[in-house]
Amino acid sequence: xxxxxxxxxxxxxxxxxxxxxxxxxxxxxxxxxxxxxxxxxxxxxxxxxxxxxxxxxxxxxxxxxxxxxxxxxxxxxxxxxxxxxxxxxxxxxxxxxxxxxxxxxxxxxxx
Amino acid sequence: xxxxxxxxxxxxxxxxxxxxxxxxxxxxxxxxxxxxxxxxxxxxxxxxxxxxxxxxxxxxxxxxxxxxxxxxxxxxxxxxxxxxxxxxxxxxxxxxxxxxxxxxxxxxxxxxx
Numbered sequence: 001x002x003x004x005x006x007x008x009x010x011x012x013x014x015x016x017x018x019x020x021x022x023x024x025x026x027x028x029x030x031x032x033x034x035x036x037x038x039x040x041x042x043x044x045x046x047x048x049x050x051x052x053x054x055x056x057x058x059x060x061x062x063x064x065x066x067x068x069x070x071x072x073x074x075x076x077x078x079x080x081x082x083x084x085x086x087x088x089x090x091x092x093x094x095x096x097x098x099x100x101x102x103x104x105x106x107x108x109x110x111x
Numbered sequence: 112x113x114x115x116x117x118x119x120x121x122x123x124x125x126x127x128x129x130x131x132x133x134x135x136x137x138x139x140x141x142x143x144x145x146x147x148x149x150x151x152x153x154x155x156x157x158x159x160x161x162x163x164x165x166x167x168x169x170x171x172x173x174x175x176x177x178x179x180x181x182x183x184x185x186x187x188x189x190x191x192x193x194x195x196x197x198x199x200x201x202x203x204x205x206x207x208x209x210x211x212x213x214x215x216x217x218x219x220x221x222x223x224x
Contacts, residue, residue: 033212042201043154043215088153090213096161097142097211098169103153 002027004091006102013079014110021105023072023089031092032065032072033099036085043088047074079109114138115216117202123222130189132219134202136182142205143185144213145169145177147198154201160185192223 003026013019023032030051035043047056049065049072056063060083062075072089086106090099114137124130134143144159146169156169158177166177174196176188189196199220203213 031211035215042217045212045214048212090154092211096159096167097205097207097213098144098156098159099213100156101154103151 002029002091002094002100004089004100004102006087006089006105008105009103010106010108012108012110013076015080016078018078019076021074021076021087021089021107023074023091023102025070025072025091025100028067028070029091029093030065030067032063033090033092034063034072034074035088035090037088037104038085046087076107079107081109081111083107084109115202115204115214117200117216117219119219120217121220123224124192125224126193128192130192130221130223132187132189132200132202132221134185134187134216136185136204138204138206138214139182140204140206140214141182142207143179144203144205145175145185145187146201146203147171147196148201148218149198157187157200189221192221194223197221197223 005024032049034047047063052067054065060077065072086104088104090101118133145157146154155171160166160179178186202216205213
């Protein structure tokens with residue numbers, strides 16, 4: 001059974017600081033997805049990582065995938081308040097394109 | 112944004128009552144999924160569909176059934192609602208040729224009293 005662990009689950013950081021969210025998974029996969037969820041809203045796709053060594057960047061967020069280590073990271077650079085949200089990683093590669101989600105990281109960026 | 116709607120968006124019901132949630136898509140995607148989201152659990156897959164009349168169970172399927180008679184509609188039924196089924200329910204769609212990303216609907220908040 002595929003297990004996906006995110007850490008930390010809660011992250012409070014100051015504006016302007018850098019931090020990394022980690023996503024570890026238990027079985028081989030080369031399909032990793034990052035989503036963002038604002039309070040009371042749906043999930044929005046952020047990044048799709050489909051190969052070992054893949055790196056994607058959008059604004060202050062950068063995601064990477066190391067399939068050998070079964071690890072993806074979401075790096076936040078110079079955080080701003082607008083980045084406050086819950087971030088989920090999800091691992092694919094299963095039958096019928098199913099995804100297994102981590103429990104999410106609640107990020108709060110304080111002024 | 113992917114064309115996905117869910118109805119109703121909010122529902123309050125009583126224990127023992129059957130409830131049906133609807134997911135409607137205008138993207139002609141082959142795959143559709145139902146998830147529930149609960150604090151501390153992330154998203155958990157209830158059922159999914161890989162084509163019209165083709166469905167299968169996810170990890171938390173007990174107490175739920177689904178039907179898909181048309182490409183665009185995927186129905187989730189709580190056969191006899193219980194308080195443990197109070198949750199936020201999300202529908203998602205995907206198309207393998209589109210990179211397999213799942214796109215999510217707006218969600219349905221269900222409260223079972």
